[in-house]
Amino acid sequence: MASVVDLITYPVKGCAGVRVSQAQLTPAGLPHDRSFMVTDTGGVFRSQRRDPRLALIRPEPSPDGERLTLRAPGQEPLEVAVDLESARGDVELFGEPFRAIDQGAAVARWLSDFLGKDSRLVRVPPEHDRIADGLTPGTSGWADSSPLHMISLASLDELNRRITEAGRDPLPMSRFRPNIVVDGWSEPHREDLARHIEVGDTALAFAKLAVRCAVTLVDQDTGAKPGPEPLRTLATYRRGPDKGVIFGSKFSVLRTGKLGLGDELGVTAWESHTGTGS
Incomplete structure (x- = not known):
């Protein structure tokens, strides 16, 4: 069973995130996110x-x-x-x-x-x-699009496996600025397939795949751009239907409520495929 292992809100768009152990989820995502x-x-x-x-x-x-x-x-x-x-x-x-x-x-x-x-x-x-667009539209502050961005540790592990096999250093999750980090899925990119999730007191619905941009090149601890990763490696195996580089998924809030670390994800609807290249 997958569970929430990290919750991060970004009060100022583009600035550092704030980790929380629990939160009252709003229609626009975690409290203060991109306010x-x-x-x-x-x-x-x-x-x-x-x-x-x-x-x-x-x-x-x-x-x-x-x-x-x-x-x-x-x-x-x-x-x-x-x-x-x-x-x-x-x-x-x-x-x-x-x-x-x-x-x-x-x-x-x-x-x-x-x-x-x-x-x-x-x-x-x-x-x-x-209202941000997607399969399930959702209320959003100043986020790029949908109010919640989810990535699993399995997805990051697969990316880092490919990066290190090429002789380069692995990257931290912070490069992708997620709101919800999930652990417990044995296969990578399961977040791309989840269509309806019950977690804590809340319910989430899939909006869209997260298309990645040059922000992922920025070291969040130094504010510098040290190289072409992760986009170079992601481009070799994570292409979306429009050929953009994808990693992680965006979700809308169907039901507000309390959400916290350790909460288990109950996926009540799955998609059979994402249409991504490999």
């Missing part, structure tokens, strides 16, 4: 694709979500009183327009100093109603 986003002064989101130093920023939301502390190497920590009331402004995520609440000048200066680029911090407004 905040760093943008340029024109409102366009920043990503590790072009700004890998985002990985070094460690956000710490208060349990009630009313305050956010940011930490980064060489920077004094900054505590932000979260603003949910100010006027909404225009932002852009993957070319789509949204409305967001700017979190003020102090945090903008802090981010700009650390990233070396003029930046702002914005938050999802309470009325945010973004």
Whole structure:
């Protein structure tokens, strides 16, 4: 029986994750996940694709979500009183327009100093109603798409087996920035086949395969891009129907509730195949 062995929420899109032992799952995923986003002064989101130093920023939301502390190497920590009331402004995520609440000048200066680029911090407004697409659409904050990203340790083990056979160093799970890490499946990529999952008090439904991008090249501990892995190896055996490189799967929340480490996954519906190449 597979079970949850890691839960990670990413309060600020593109920044470091926060591990939790248990959480009250929301329609938009783990609490605080991608509630905040760093943008340029024109409102366009920043990503590790072009700004890998985002990985070094460690956000710490208060349990009630009313305050956010940011930490980064060489920077004094900054505590932000979260603003949910100010006027909404225009932002852009993957070319789509949204409305967001700017979190003020102090945090903008802090981010700009650390990233070396003029930046702002914005938050999802309470009325945010973004629905991400997929086999099962789901509510989402500033995540790339669906609210939950799941990967099994078996999938990572298979990838690292191939990487080390080629004489290169294995990679940690952090390269893929999952929300839910699962152990107990003997075969890799079982998460690609699960269509309906009961775990803890919650229910999840498959949305889509996770297409991987250059963010996976960023060492999450250093903010550097040390080489072409994992994309080089994944490209040899993990191609999706549209030929994109895939690893892990995205899920939507069907039923909210308590979710914690050690919770067993009850898969009540499976797909017979993924259509991936090998």
